[in-house]
Amino acid sequence: MSMIKIENLTFSYTTSYDNIFENVSFQMDTDWKLGFVGRNGRGKTTLLNLFLGKYEYKGKIISSVQFDYFPYNITNKNQMTEEILQEVCPLAKEWELIRELSYLEVDADVLWRPFETLSNGEQTKALLVALFLNEGHFLLIDEPTNHLDFKAREIVSAYLKRKKGFILVSHDRFFLDGCVDHILSLNRSNIEVQKGNFSSWMANFEKQQQFEIEENQRLKKDIVRLKKSAKRTALWSDKVEASKIGAADKGYVGHKAAKMMKRSKAIEARQEKAIEQKSKLLKNIETVKSLKLLPLEYYKNKLASFEDVAVCYNEKVVSSPVSFTIEKGDRVALKGKNGSGKTSLLKLLVGEAIEHTGIVTIGSGLVISYMSQDTSHLKGTLGNFAEENHLNESLFKAILRKLDFKRIQFEKNIRDFSGGQKKKVLIAKSLCEQAHLYVWDEPLNYIDIYSRIQIQQLIEEFLPTLIFVEHDKVFREGIATKNVDIQRWK
Secondary structure: OOEEEEEEEEEOOOOOOOOOEEEEEEEEEOOOEEEEEEOOOOOHHHHHHHHOOOOOOEEEEEOOOOEEEEOOOOOOOOOEHHHHHHHHOOOOOHHHHHHHHHHOOOOHHHHHOEHHHOOHHHHHHHHHHHHHOOOOOEEEEEOHHHHOOHHHHHHHHHHHHHOOOEEEEOOOHHHHHOOOOEEEEEOOOOEEEEEOOHHHHHHHHHHHHHHHHHHHHHHHHHHHHHHHHHHHHHHHHHHHHHOOOOOOOHHHHHHHHHHHHHHHHHHHHHHHHHHHHHHOOOOOOOOOOOOOOOOOOOOOOEEEEEEEEEEEEOOEEOEOOEEEEEEOOOEEEEEOOOOOOHHHHHHHHOOOOOOEEEEEEEOOOOOEEEEOOOOOOOOOOHHHHHHHOOOOHHHHHHHHHHOOOOHHHHHOOHHHOOHHHHHHHHHHHHHHOOOOEEEEEOOOOOOOHHHHHHHHHHHHHHOOOEEEEOOOHHHHHHHOOEEEEOOEOO
16 A cells, blocks of 8 residues: 655646646545546546656656556557457466456457457456556556446446556446545546545535535625625724814824724725635536427327347347337437447438348438437537538537537637547537437447536436437436337347
């Protein structure tokens, strides 16, 4: 057990005038399991890269342990998985790799397959196994859940609970609660460390915010009252001083004036103290501004239906047939393991030529807003994006502002956005589009917790007809009215 100390850390990118971090200080125990939370674009990945020594900075990062990073950069995915894992962890024995893989419910035969043939979930699990076998290292885990289905998230969370010595960047509330014992929070004005899981941290954070809001209101009233009192007392003092002219007892009048002046100075001091106290409040307040959605009203109750539909790849059926309808007001959650064809079912709704069995029926004149899980194609400015997609640019940018975009982002190339910011671009696009049916494929990948709350509140308020794939348990269970289980074909 040892401490990692960060002292007066200040950092900004060479292309930016604004500091990402300014005189930040905190410390962590190397045995802790830290969940790292904060808004998209605040600098979570940047901080991990500073730990890894990738950038120059002011201040100190003092550590006696070596940092490792997930996802590990693999140069040749054609290699056998065992060879890659031995590169990640040279001292690991084969039996240790097999043991750790078994904890994650991964068959040992993946070791003797080319790494590129593993599913995204298997690749994630295999790399975590190897990195944790680097004894004495401190692991920096950057958003591991984005390629994991719900069952895999449960397994990985349980695995991480057995380990120690890591920072985990994740926005999945249920996942964090299952495996961390401290929260590292990247706030608006500072970085804090608190003992407990995500839920306990969030409860404390909300209490602190409510206290600061109430204290701010009280101090505002005090400042107004003290200003009036100071002005009134100064006026009285001036009047008393003026009354000295021609007075019989100028000493008494002067004493009275001095007393009034002293009282005025005391009120001013109290006022300045209240202003100083007020200035320390609300620096970390996170507001969840309400979003709007204006879905179109379809003329029939049934919008679409699937009858014995199964997805095929290269003429081979990969999923069990499913049958269900999408009716007005439905919020249909597609559930199933990675590779079961959930995304393909969504693509069938938007007219993509996906090989399948069964019948997909789509209502006449149905207007669909589709949000893909892929953000790799995004580039150019937000203005260009709005024009290319026939969006109202003012509305589009207003939605992004509510999703915590700063105005400076509007001038940047989308290609340089964080993963969460890119996903918010797609969310804002869909919210700009009036549609009968919203088709969303993993909308919350990389999205911060506050924005997840905003989007959930939006759906609960406007009740759009929606079919979606999402592995965030809290979100899915909060909005779904209908669940469709998709099984892989055996």
